[in-house]
Amino acid sequence: MKDFVSQRITCPHCGNHIHLDIDASMGDQDYVEECSVCCNPIHLNMHIDHANKKLELHVDSDNEQIF
Secondary structure, rough: OOOOOEEEEEEEOOOOEEEEEEOOOOOOOOEEEOOOOOOEEEEEEEOOOOOOOOEEEEEEOOOOOOO
């Protein structure tokens, strides 16, 4: 699996497509990236599935609450 991946995602706030460069060399990550169009925070949760050699990226808005 590649350590660096370019991925196109949809901003959960404005709906525009943006490109992200994802660094998978550090393992699973949970971080916030700013939308380059509307400047709102985007919550990204990345999981590396080593068994299937896949990268899972979950995208949501930063203000969603978990109960």
